[in-house]
Structures are given as structure tokens and as C-alpha cells.
Amino acid sequence: MLLRRLSSVARGMLVSLTLFGLMVTFVRETTPDRVPTNPVPTIRLTSQETDRAAAFPPIVGAVPAVVYHDISGRRGGDSVTPEAFAEQLAVLKAAGFAPVGLREVLDLVLGQPVDLPERPILITFDDATSTQYTDARNILRRYGFRAVSFVPTGQLADRTPSYNLTRDQLRQLVDAGWGVGSQTDTGRGMVRTGEETAGPWLTNRELHPDGTLQPVADWQSRLTRDLGRSADVVRGFDRLSPAALAYPVADGAPSNDQQLSALLRQQVKQRYDLAFTSASRGDRAISRYSDRWRLPRLTVTADMTPGALLDALTRMVPQPPTSQLGLWKPRAVGGSCVVDGQSLRLTGSGYVRCQGSINDESWRDYSLQVEVSGGGAGTTAMVGIRDQGDRRLEVAISRAHLVVRERCGGQGWRELGTVSVPWTAEATPHHLRIRVQGGAAVVSLDGRQVSDVSLDPGIDHGAPSFGMAANGTDAVVFSQIQVAPLPRRGSPS
Amino acid sequence: MSSTLSPEQAAVVDSLSVVIDGTEQHGAPEPSAGQDVLPVAPDTCEAGPADRPLPTAEAGLPAGERLTRRLAALGVTAICLLICWHVTVRATMEIQEAWSAVYTFVVSTYVVSRFALAALYSPPRDRGIEPRVAIVVPAYNEGEAVVRTIDACLALDYPREKLEVVVVNDGSEDDTWEHMRRAEAAHPEGSVRCIDLGSNQGKRAAMAAGIRATSAEILLFVDSDSEPAPGALRLLVQAFADDRVGAVSGITHVRNATTNALTRMQAARYYVSYQLIKSAESVVGAVSCCPGCFSAYRRKAILPLLAGWEHQFFLGVECTYGDDRALTNRLLKSGWRTLYDSRAEAWTDAPFRYQKFFRQQLRWKKSWCREGPILMSHLWRTRPLAFPSVLVATLAGLASPVVILYNLIVHPALSGLFPLLYVDALAMVAMAYGLLHRSQRRDGNWIWAVLGTFFYVSFSPQLLWALARIRDGSWGTRAAA
Numbered sequence: 001m002l003l004r005r006l007s008s009v010a011r012g013m014l015v016s017l018t019l020f021g022l023m024v025t026f027v028r029e030t031t032p033d034r035v036p037t038n039p040v041p042t043i044r045l046t047s048q049e050t051d052r053a054a055a056f057p058p059i060v061g062a063v064p065a066v067v068y069h070d071i072s073g074r075r076g077g078d079s080v081t082p083e084a085f086a087e088q089l090a091v092l093k094a095a096g097f098a099p100v101g102l103r104e105v106l107d108l109v110l111g112q113p114v115d116l117p118e119r120p121i122l123i124t125f126d127d128a129t130s131t132q133y134t135d136a137r138n139i140l141r142r143y144g145f146r147a148v149s150f151v152p153t154g155q156l157a158d159r160t161p162s163y164n165l166t167r168d169q170l171r172q173l174v175d176a177g178w179g180v181g182s183q184t185d186t187g188r189g190m191v192r193t194g195e196e197t198a199g200p201w202l203t204n205r206e207l208h209p210d211g212t213l214q215p216v217a218d219w220q221s222r223l224t225r226d227l228g229r230s231a232d233v234v235r236g237f238d239r240l241s242p243a244a245l246a247y248p249v250a251d252g253a254p255s256n257d258q259q260l261s262a263l264l265r266q267q268v269k270q271r272y273d274l275a276f277t278s279a280s281r282g283d284r285a286i287s288r289y290s291d292r293w294r295l296p297r298l299t300v301t302a303d304m305t306p307g308a309l310l311d312a313l314t315r316m317v318p319q320p321p322t323s324q325l326g327l328w329k330p331r332a333v334g335g336s337c338v339v340d341g342q343s344l345r346l347t348g349s350g351y352v353r354c355q356g357s358i359n360d361e362s363w364r365d366y367s368l369q370v371e372v373s374g375g376g377a378g379t380t381a382m383v384g385i386r387d388q389g390d391r392r393l394e395v396a397i398s399r400a401h402l403v404v405r406e407r408c409g410g411q412g413w414r415e416l417g418t419v420s421v422p423w424t425a426e427a428t429p430h431h432l433r434i435r436v437q438g439g440a441a442v443v444s445l446d447g448r449q450v451s452d453v454s455l456d457p458g459i460d461h462g463a464p465s466f467g468m469a470a471n472g473t474d475a476v477v478f479s480q481i482q483v484a485p486l487p488r489r490g491s492p493s
Numbered sequence: 494m495s496s497t498l499s500p501e502q503a504a505v506v507d508s509l510s511v512v513i514d515g516t517e518q519h520g521a522p523e524p525s526a527g528q529d530v531l532p533v534a535p536d537t538c539e540a541g542p543a544d545r546p547l548p549t550a551e552a553g554l555p556a557g558e559r560l561t562r563r564l565a566a567l568g569v570t571a572i573c574l575l576i577c578w579h580v581t582v583r584a585t586m587e588i589q590e591a592w593s594a595v596y597t598f599v600v601s602t603y604v605v606s607r608f609a610l611a612a613l614y615s616p617p618r619d620r621g622i623e624p625r626v627a628i629v630v631p632a633y634n635e636g637e638a639v640v641r642t643i644d645a646c647l648a649l650d651y652p653r654e655k656l657e658v659v660v661v662n663d664g665s666e667d668d669t670w671e672h673m674r675r676a677e678a679a680h681p682e683g684s685v686r687c688i689d690l691g692s693n694q695g696k697r698a699a700m701a702a703g704i705r706a707t708s709a710e711i712l713l714f715v716d717s718d719s720e721p722a723p724g725a726l727r728l729l730v731q732a733f734a735d736d737r738v739g740a741v742s743g744i745t746h747v748r749n750a751t752t753n754a755l756t757r758m759q760a761a762r763y764y765v766s767y768q769l770i771k772s773a774e775s776v777v778g779a780v781s782c783c784p785g786c787f788s789a790y791r792r793k794a795i796l797p798l799l800a801g802w803e804h805q806f807f808l809g810v811e812c813t814y815g816d817d818r819a820l821t822n823r824l825l826k827s828g829w830r831t832l833y834d835s836r837a838e839a840w841t842d843a844p845f846r847y848q849k850f851f852r853q854q855l856r857w858k859k860s861w862c863r864e865g866p867i868l869m870s871h872l873w874r875t876r877p878l879a880f881p882s883v884l885v886a887t888l889a890g891l892a893s894p895v896v897i898l899y900n901l902i903v904h905p906a907l908s909g910l911f912p913l914l915y916v917d918a919l920a921m922v923a924m925a926y927g928l929l930h931r932s933q934r935r936d937g938n939w940i941w942a943v944l945g946t947f948f949y950v951s952f953s954p955q956l957l958w959a960l961a962r963i964r965d966g967s968w969g970t971r972a973a974a
Contacts, residue, residue, distance in 0.1 A: 005557070012561065019568055019928075022921045023575055029914040030579050174908075239909040 038135050040142045041083045043090045049306050053094035056310060057317075058118045062285035062361070063100055063108060064316040065122040065297040067246070067278045071135040078127075080302045082135045089143040091306035097121045099145045101179050102241040106273050109295070111288045121313075122286070123147040124276065124297060126183055126246055128155055130162055133169040137176055148179035150246035150276070153233040154186040170237055180237045181244035182272070185230040188248045193256050202248065202264065203255040213256070220263060227271050242273040246297075250278075268293055284361055285316040289461065318361035321463075321485045328356030328463065335468070343479040346468045353467040355387060360463035365437045365486040368464050372397055373429035375468065375476045383478070384465035385434050385441065391459050393441055394467075397421060397430060404443055408456045416453040421445070429479070437486050558935060565932035565939075572925040573608050576601050603885040608925070610773035616836045617741070620734035625655045626726060626789070627709035631699035633663040635717055636672065642717045643676045643685055650723040659686045659703040664693035697816050701803040709792060714817070716786040719745065721839040729789045729837040739794035739829025740821060742771060742783035743837035750938065752845045758945030759843040759850070761938045765926045768835065768933060775833035779879035781868060783831055785817035787839035791829070798823040807863050810964045815860020822864050826871045851955070858959035865890070894954040923947060 045053070069078035071085050080088075098117035105122055107114035123140070125132050128151040140147055149170065157166045165173075174180060190198045191206035191214075201222070206214040231243055245268055255261065268275050275293040284296045298312055319327065325339045333355070335348020346352050363386070372381045380398040390410070396403045404416045421430070433444040436455070443451040464483070468476045554562075580601040628646045632639045639660065646658045662670045670689055677685040688706055690699060704712060711730055715721060725743055732741040744767045750760035774780045783790070795802075802820055805812040812819065821831055844850040865887040873880045900915045923946035931939035 008557070008561075012564065016564075016568075019571075019921075019924050022917055022924060023571065025913070025917045026575060026579070026921055029917065030582070171910075236909070240907075 037133070037138055038082065040138050041086045043083070043086045045087070045090055045094060045306065049091055050094055052307055052310055053091050053096075056095035056119065056314070059116075059120060059285070059317050060320075061108075061116075062287040062316075062318050063105055063116065063120045063122050064285040064313050065105075065124060065276065065295065066300050066313075067124045067126055067276075067297040068136070068300055069125065069127045070129040071131040071139070072129075078299065078301065080300060080304075082139060084302055084304070085136065086139045086142070087306050088300065088304065088309050089139060089145055091310060092121060092145070093143045095119060095310060097145075099123060099147070101146070102148055102181065102244050102274060105286055105295070106242045108288055109274070109286060109290050109292045121145075122297075124181070124246065125149045126248075126278070128152060128165045128170070128183070130157075130165050130169065133165055133173060137173060137178075141176065146177040146179075148181055148241070148244070149173060150181040150183040150244070151234070152183040152185065152188060152248060153230040154184075156233075167237075174237050178238075179241040179244075180234050181241070181246055181274075181276075182227075182230040182234045183246045183248045185226045185233070187226060193254075199254050199256065200249045203253050203260055205257050205260070207256075216257070216259070216263070219260065220267070223264065223267055227267060231271055243271065244274040244276065245272045246276040246278070265293055284359065285313075285318060287318060287361055289361060315357075315359055318359045321363050321366040321483050323481060323483045325481065328358050330354045330356050330466075337466075342481050343477060344466055344481065345475060345477045346466060347473070347475040348468070349470055349473040351467070351469050353382075353465060355384075355465040356463045358463055360387075361461060363463045364461045365488050367433065367435040367484050367486055369431070369433045369480070369482040371429040371477075371479045372432055373477050373479065374474075376470065376472075376474050378471040379474045379476065380469045381476045381478070382467035382469070383432060383434065384462075384467065385436050386455075386459045386462035387465040388459075388462045391456075392462060392465065393434075393436065393453075393455055393459055395432065395434060395443055396469075397432070397445075402443075402445055402450060404441075404451045404453055406453075406456055406459060408458050414456075417451040419445070419450040435486065438488070561935075562932045565928040568928040569608060569925050569932065572921055572928075573605050575921070576605055580605075599885055600889055603882055603889070604922075606882060607769055607773045608929075610776045611769050611929075614772035614776050614833075614835070616728075616834045617732035617735075617832055619728070619731050622731060622734050623652055623655055623727070624711050624730055624733060625709040626651065626657075626711045626713055626730065627703075627707035627792075628656070628658045628713045628715055629700055629703035629707070630658060630660045630715065630717060631663055631696050631703065632660055632665065632669050632673065632717065633693065633696075633699075634665045634667050635669050636667050638717060639669055640672050640676045642715075643673075643680070645720055646715065647680060647684060648723065649721060649726045651726045653681065653684060656726075657684050657686060657707065657709060659688065659707050661699040661703045661706075662687070662689045663696065663699040664690055695813060697803050697805075697813075700816070701799050704792065704795065704799060707792070712790045712792050712795070714785045714788050714790065715839070716841055719786045719839050719841040720748070721787055721837070725787075725837040725839060726789075729834055732832045732834060733789070733791060735830070737778075737830045738791065738832055739824040739827070740780075740783040740788060740790045740831045741837075742780055742788045742831070742833045743839055744768075744771075744833075744835050745784065745787050745839045745841050747843045748840040749842050749845060750936075754941070754944075755847060755850060756843050756845050757938055757941040758948055761926075761930055761942035762945050762949065763843075764934065764938075765930055765942050767833070769926075769929060771833040772835065773882075774879065775831075777876065777879040777882075778830035778832065779825055779872065779876040779883075780831040780833050781821060781825075781864075781883065782818040783821045786841050787837070788817065790820070790824070794824055794827070794829050795820060798827065808964050812863070814856045815864060818860050818864045822868050825868070825875055828875055851952070854952070855955060855959055855962070858956050859963050862891070862956070862960055862963055891956070891960075894956045897950060897953055919947070919950065 068080055068085070070080070071082055072079050073081050097119045098121070100116060100120045100122055104114050104116060104120070108116070123145055125136065125147055128149060132149055136147065149165070151165065151170065155164045156170060157164045159166060170180065184202065187200065187202040189201050191201040191204055193199045193204045193207055201219075205216065205219050208214065227245075234243070273292070274295060276295045276297050278297040278299050284290065286295050290296070298316060300309065304312070323342065325342065325344060330337050330339060330344065331354065332346070332348075333353045334350060335346060335352030337352075337354035338345045338347075344354060346354055368383070368385065370383060372383070375381055377399055380396050382394055382396045384392040384394050386392055391408055393404070393406050396405070398421070400421060402419045402421050404418075405413050406416060407413050431446050435442045439455050439457065441453050441455055442449060466478050468474065580598050630639070630642055630646070635642070643658050643660060647656070649656065660673050660676075662673060673687045677687050686706060688702055690702060700714075711733060713726060713729070721743070729741055729743050732738050745763060747756055747760035747763055749756050751757070771780050798820070802816070802823055805819055824831060844853055865883075868883055869880075869887055872883055900912055904910075905912050923943045926946055927939045927943035930942045
């Protein structure tokens with residue numbers, strides 16, 4: 001009798017517990033976020049802004065990426081006010097931009113066929129701030145955009161109020177069409193690096209109290225765990241997007257061991273399909289030439305007006321090779337540089353250089369023709385090809401010689417060939433023609449081929465530049481400048 | 494719907510609509526065995542009235558049992574309150590998604606209203622009336638079983654002179670007719686009337702012939718394998734004291750409940766359907782189906798409707814299934830009230846093999862799909878109070894297969910997320926059924942009400958098949974035989 005009563009009480013308790021569990025789960029799963037979402041600010045663009053937007057050219061084979069952090073009126077940091085954010089999206093929409101996701105970006109960098117809108121843009125968020133849910137989501141939806149949120153997965157919150165997104169909020173963002181990427185799990189955590197210094201553990205080995213540095217193997221296993229955990233969490237939210245990482249520390253963050261960056265890259269490559277950096281001047285859009293594990297993003301700041309945003313995007317978008325010097329926006333260093341039609345006149349003393357500020361990402365295989373004239377006896381005129389600043393092919397012409405040389409980053413100059421130049425008393429202009437195609441360059445002077453060289457693989461793209469080295473004050477004129485794209489060597493087109 | 498609802502919200506709402514899907518269409522056991530080749534499953538013969546659970550009266554129960562029932566009822570209340578809370582929160586917090594808020598509100602209100610109305614239900618009052626009653630029994634190839642049915646009918650506790658059995662032979666190819674005549678001779682004159690249609694004309698024709706042949710005020714429809722409790726008829730007719738009442742449904746229990754898991758689940762299902770859905774419908778006087786296995790109809794009410802019902806056409810095909818639902822539907826359309834009497838009990842056999850069970854379910858689903866929209870088309874003026882719930886039940890019920898497939902298969906497959914909320918809400922509703930069962934009965938079957946909910950949900954996409962085959966009038970069982 002007692003046994004029977006006990007068993008029925010036990011059964012009753014089991015049923016009650018089950019029901020209680022079900023009800024608690026129900027309440028937990030259905031409790032809406034107590035953080036209400038904010039209304040979308042009303043934006044009216046000026047007619048100038050609308051005109052400026054309407055003139056934005058189509059983008060071919062590239063995707064500019066932008067990164068936001070916090071959409072709020074908080075001061076400092078990377079916060080952008082909801083009004084500014086809405087204004088920026090309004091002008092992007094007016095310019096005809098349409099959102100793309102990580103999948104398209106991956107196909108693009110892999111060189112696979114990808115169907116991109118006429119003006120694609122990848123909008124991303126870092127830091128998993130809750131304002132992505134309360135403000136950014138609705139504003140994006142109003143203007144027909146979606147975004148990718150890179151989340152430091154270790155900072156996702158369980159309940160509101162919270163500075164960071166809650167898991168539930170992130171899930172709702174995914175349901176609204178957002179993609180999710182990783183910003184490591186705890187990669188921004190700090191470690192002691194010196195007596196009174198600390199730095200992100202991602203780029204630093206910890207200084208132990210006994211004065212020894214954490215072994216690299218320890219640092220590496222911690223990194224492996226962190227990246228693995230973060231990738232798993234992200235996959236739980238977004239199974240469809242390719243695995244992507246945004247480095248949580250700025251480029252050039254202090255590091256007490258230079259080999260860590262290579263090791264970090266190695267591990268990132270193992271676990272992710274894509275990795276993003278960010279810079280206030282994200283000077284390149286993502287294209288098939290981009291480094292898959294160091295994709296640039298433009299950090300959008302609060303003070304960026306719609307016009308400034310469009311300017312920045314224009315700079316990011318690669319421009320095809322063109323002879324229109326006006327588009328190059330040449331800038332002189334050490335002297336002056338005057339553009340007149342297809343001519344460019346350098347004046348100054350000593351070393352003068354004139355470089356375009358065009359986005360020359362897609363300047364790869366092309367030919368340059370130019371008439372070089374002027375310059376005194378001790379003056380050398382220089383034409384740079386595929387100029388990336390510290391990397392370029394250069395043809396230098398003086399009274400007596402023509403020198404072909406290349407510069408590869410920190411390795412300095414390497415001479416590829418020297419040719420005597422026939423001296424003429426009248427200083428008639430020299431006709432210079434340089435063709436670069438793949439890894440080879442052919443230089444012709446006055447209709448005669450004078451050099452055929454192979455280039456360092458690092459010299460793979462860039463617009464031409466012009467320079468002059470004079471003993472005193474002098475002037476050199478580069479005229480009848482003509483640039484023509486060449487078919488890519490080895491490709492059928 | 495997923496375009497306006499976030500999946501999370503959709504999950505809750507849809508698991509609630511399972512309730513609709515799960516109960517509404519199954520609340521109407523149709524007479525089927527009367528035309529089945531196997532009249533009674535052999536292993537169920539022994540399970541007779543002696544095994545019947547006691548009627549559900551609180552008085553005289555041990556204190557422990559009373560406490561258990563109270564606690565179970567408390568559990569049901571708690572679940573309903575939780576759903577109400579959820580609705581309130583959704584409606585107030587999610588203004589931005591107005592459509593989903595409205596959807597959640599409507600569907601949840603329907604579900605809770607069933608429990609609330611069922612709580613308000615009380616059976617019709619005993620007025621002491623004893624009208625003349627005719628029991629119409631259509632018979633097709635029943636053989637000797639028809640004698641048992643006739644004997645059982647005449648064994649009812651009701652004045653003999655006021656009770657007659659009208660047996661209609663629907664062109665049986667066996668010796669049914671001979672057995673009928675023998676039974677007629679064995680009983681006092683006037684108490685058994687035999688009619689022979691001469692050829693097989695279908696169940697509706699047989700029933701219509703029986704109805705026309707009698708002049709009794711009240712008609713009792715009983716399946717050949719249904720067995721009413723002796724006092725059930727006396728209770729059932731009391732509702733007709735109200736002149737506005739056209740039909741009354743009794744409660745049918747599953748006699749072979751203990752055969753296997755399938756019959757246990759059906760038994761629990763029947764009980765919950767009657768005590769929840771029919772009770773709630775009865776409160777507003779519009780029980781949408783007075784099932785042919787055990788219901789009484791007022792002859793005066795159905796005579797004018799008889800010809801149209803007998804030759805009902807739907808999408809150009811003469812209807813052969815869902816005759817009870819169609820008849821109730823027509824009564825409601827003519828302005829009659831239909832009620833439910835939970836005191837009048839009967840027992841019937843439920844299919845114990847899955848194949849037969851699924852065929853039966855298909856027939857019910859087909860008749861539900863056909864009669865639901867017809868009911869909607871007139872109920873808004875004949876019984877406005879009952880209309881909103883029928884509207885919600887019909888629309889949400891029709892959407893339920895898609896909704897269930899989406900939430901349990903498509904969305905989890907695409908997102909990789911386990912449908913936790915959906916399954917949880919489903920389990921909660923299943924618990925509400927089980928506890929409702931336990932709060933009224935102690936037969937150990939309440940857990941089968943819980944399990945059965947999942948079972949019934951799992952094959953609810955059958956509704957799509959029913960829709961596709963809605964014009965197919967074949968009886969299923971007969972074709973297979």
C-alpha cells in the first residue's frame with residue numbers, strides 16, 4: 001500500500017517536473033527581447049547628393065567592403081549615429097548599390113563565375129554591438145540592404161540589457177537575412193607583455209611572472225582552441241555562408257614576437273575561407289586579385305558625409321587602364337607637375353616624382369607610349385611602370401644611357417639592362433614605348449626594341465609614374481601619353 | 494506565412510495550430526464498420542460493457558484520486574494561462590510585425606477558447622421526456638452480426654412501445670436478409686422493421702430509406718459495431734425537450750482500447766476530442782459533427798433535408814463519405830441547434846491495424862476538407878457566435894500540413910537549428926490533452942493522449958493527399974477487400 005502510494009507520488013512528481021521544464025523552456029524561448037528596436041530616422045537627401053549618387057559609375061569585377069561597429073550616438077570610438085547611418089545607406093541606395101554576401105565575395109576572390117549586381121557592396125559589422133539589432137537592422141531593411149556581422153563569439157550575451165548582441169538577437173538578425181562571421185572567440189583579450197604593458201594575446205606571447213615568455217606552442221594551441229570554438233559557434237547561427245574571419249586587432253597592433261603573424265595567418269587559412277582586415281582608408285575594393293586572408297574593408301566613421309562615403313568608395317573601386325590624365329589625379333613630390341591634355345610637365349630641382357592617385361588594382365597588362373623631351377645635360381627622366389610605390393619597373397633616360405631596372409620592396413634596385421642612347425644636339429624628343437604583359441616587359445626607344453626583361457613576381461600591377469632627377473632646377477616634359485590595355489598573357493581573352 | 498512571421502513566432506503559432514489540426518477533424522468518428530467486411534474484430538468481442546470505465550463522477554472517488562484530478566486540471570489551466578501570457582506579450586511587444594501578432598492572437602485565442610468553453614460545458618438537463626425513437630441500422634453483408642446489433646438495440650433501457658429498430662438491407666450478397674427476418678420474428682411485433690433495397694445503393698440511400706419508413710419523432714443512428722450503454726438513449730433524448738435542438742451527439746469510447754498502442758492512442762484521442770472540442774462547440778449550440786456511430790437526430794428537422802443529403806454532389810461527384818458531418822452541417826444551415834451530451838455513452842471498435850487506420854483517417858480528412866468550407870459559408874449568419882472559431886479552425890487546419898512540414902523539416906534543414914520551441918510547444922499542448930484526460934478519467938490512458946498527439950501530427954500531411962483525392966469517392970476498405 002505504502003509502496004503503491006509512493007510510486008504514484010513519484011509519478012506525479014515526474015509529470016510535474018516534465019511540465020515545469022516544458023513551460024520554462026517555452027517562457028525562455030518566447031520572451032521577446034525587452035530592448036525595443038528604435039524607429040528608422042527619416043532622411044531626405046539634398047539634390048546635390050542625389051545627383052552625385054546618380055553619377056556613380058558601375059563597378060566591374062570588384063566589391064567594395066565597408067565596416068561599421070556601433071550605430072548609436074555614443075561619443076568616440078567607431079560609433080556612427082543612426083541618422084548618419086541612414087543617410088549613408090540612403091545615398092548608397094540612390095547610387096544603385098545592392099548588397100552581396102560572403103558567398104559572392106568568396107566566388108569573386110577565387111576567380112569563379114559570380115553574378116554580381118551592377119554596384120555591389122559588402123556591408124559588415126564588427127564587435128557584435130547590440131545596436132546592430134536595435135538600430136542597424138531596421139535601417140538596413142528600410143533601404144533594402146543586409147549585412148554580415150563579425151562577432152567575437154565569446155562576448156555574445158545571454159540576456160539583455162547588454163552592450164553586446166544576445167544570442168537571440170543574433171539569431172533574429174540571421175533570420176532577417178544577415179550573414180555571420182567570426183571575430184575570434186576571445187581574441188581581443190589582453191596579456192601582460194612587459195613590466196607595465198599589456199597587449200592582445202592574439203599578437204603577443206604572455207610574459208610570465210618569472211620573466212619568461214609563454215612558449216610559442218602554448219600560444220598556438222590557445223589560438224587553435226579559440227578559432228575552433230568561434231567557428232563552431234558561428235556555424236550554429238549561419239550554416240550557409242562560407243567561414244569568414246575579421247581580425248579583431250588592428251593591422252600593425254603591437255606584437256612582442258614577429259613570427260606570430262605568420263603563424264596566425266597559417267591557422268586562419270586552415271579554418272576559414274576568407275579573412276578581413278579593416279582600415280580607415282580601405283583603399284581597395286575586393287577583387288579576384290585580393291589576398292583571400294587579408295581582404296580590405298573601409299571603416300566608416302561618424303563624420304563621413306554621404307558625399308565623402310561615395311568619394312571613398314570611388315577611390316576603392318579599381319579603374320581600368322586609361323589615357324585620360326585627368327582621371328589619374330597626378331600628385332607631385334619634390335616639385336610640381338602640370339597636366340595639359342596628354343602632356344605632363346615636371347619642374348623642380350633634385351628628385352621630383354609624379355604619381356597618379358587612381359585605383360590601379362586592375363592595371364596589369366598594358367602598354368605605355370610617351371614622348372620624353374627637355375632636361376639638361378645632367379638630368380635623368382624616369383618612367384615607372386606598375387608602380388606600387390616601393391615596387392615598380394623603371395626606365396631611366398639620361399643624355400647617354402637608358403637604364404631598365406626594378407625595385408622590389410625593401411630589396412632596393414636591381415638593374416636589368418643598360419643601353420646607350422644616341423646623343424643629339426637638338427635634344428629631340430625620345431619616343432619611349434613600354435609593354436608589360438604577365439611577367440615580361442619590352443622597352444622600345446625611338447621605334448627600336450632595346451630591352452626585353454622578366455619582372456619580379458611582386459611587380460604585378462600599378463599605374464605608370466613619371467619622375468626626374470636634376471642637378472639644378474630643370475623641367476622635363478612627358479607628352480602624347482597613351483595607355484592601352486593588353487590582353488592578359490596566357491588567357492584566351 | 495513565414496514571410497511575415499519570424500520563425501520563432503511561426504513555431505509557436507504553428508504548434509498551436511496543431512491543436513486545431515489534431516482535434517477538430519478527428520472529433521467525428523464516422524460510421525464505417527457497418528459497411529465493412531469484417532463486422533467485429535474477434536479479439537474485441539470479450540471486451541464488453543463489464544470492462545467499461547466508470548462514468549466520470551467526482552463523488553465517491555478516493556481522496557487521492559480527487560487530488561490527482563484537481564492537480565491535472567491545474568496543469569491544464571497553467572498551460573492555458575501560459576499561452577494567454579504569450580499572446581499578450583506578442584500582441585503588445587511586436588507591434589512592428591502586425592500580421593504575426595494578429596495571427597498569433599487569433600490562433601492562440603482559438604486554442605484557449607476550446608479549453609475555456611469546455612470548462613463551461615454542462616450536459617443537457619434531464620426533463621423526463623420519452624419521445625418515440627427509431628434506430629436506423631443500415632446493413633451490408635453483415636451476416637449473423639446484424640442479429641446481435643438488433644438485440645443490442647432492443648436491450649436499451651427505454652419503453653418498448655416507444656422504441657423500434659429499422660434495419661435496411663443495402664443489397665447484401667450474403668444471408669443478411671434472412672437473419673434480419675429471423676430477428677424480426679423473434680421480437681414483439683412492431684419493434685423491428687425490415688426493409689430491403691434490392692440492390693446495393695450505398696449507405697446514404699439505406700439510411701434515407703430507413704428514415705422515410707418510420708414515423709418516430711427521434712432517430713438514433715448507431716453503427717453496427719457500436720454499443721450504447723443501457724441508459725444512454727434515455728439521457729440522449731433529453732436535449733430534444735428544447736424545440737430548437739435538431740441533433741445530439743453522445744460520447745463514443747473505444748471498446749478495444751487495450752488491444753495495442755494504436756487503439757490506445759485512438760481511445761485517448763476520441764475522449765479528448767469529445768470532451769474538449771464537442772463540449773466547446775456544444776456551449777454555443779453548434780456541434781459541427783454528430784457522428785453516425787452514436788447520435789440522435791430530430792426526424793422533423795432532417796426530413797426536408799433528406800433528398801439533398803442523399804444525393805449530395807461535390808465537385809461533380811456524388812458524395813459517399815462523411816454523411817454524418819454533411820447531415821449535421823445541413824441542420825445547422827437550417828437554423829437548428831446541435832448539442833453534445835457527455836452522459837450518454839457508447840462503445841465502438843477502432844481500427845487496430847495501421848493500414849485500415851490510415852484509410853479511415855483519409856476518409857475523415859476528406860470529409861473535413863469538404864464540409865469545413867461549406868460550414869463556413871453559412872455559419873456566419875446561422876450561428877454567428879460559433880463562426881469565428883470555425884473560421885480559424887478551418888483555415889489554420891487546412892494550412893497545418895504545410896506549416897508542420899516547414900517547421901519540423903524544411904526550416905531545420907535549411908537553418909540547421911533544432912526546432913526547440915516548436916517541439917516544446919507541441920509537447921505542452923500534448924501535455925494539456927493528457928492532463929485533461931487524467932483530470933476526468935483514471936484508466937491509464939492519459940499518457941497515450943500525450944504520445945498520440947505527436948503521432949497524429951506526424952501524419953497530418955496526409956491532409957494534402959486527402960485534398961488531392963477529395964473527388965475520389967471510393968471507400969478504401971471495400972476497394973482493398
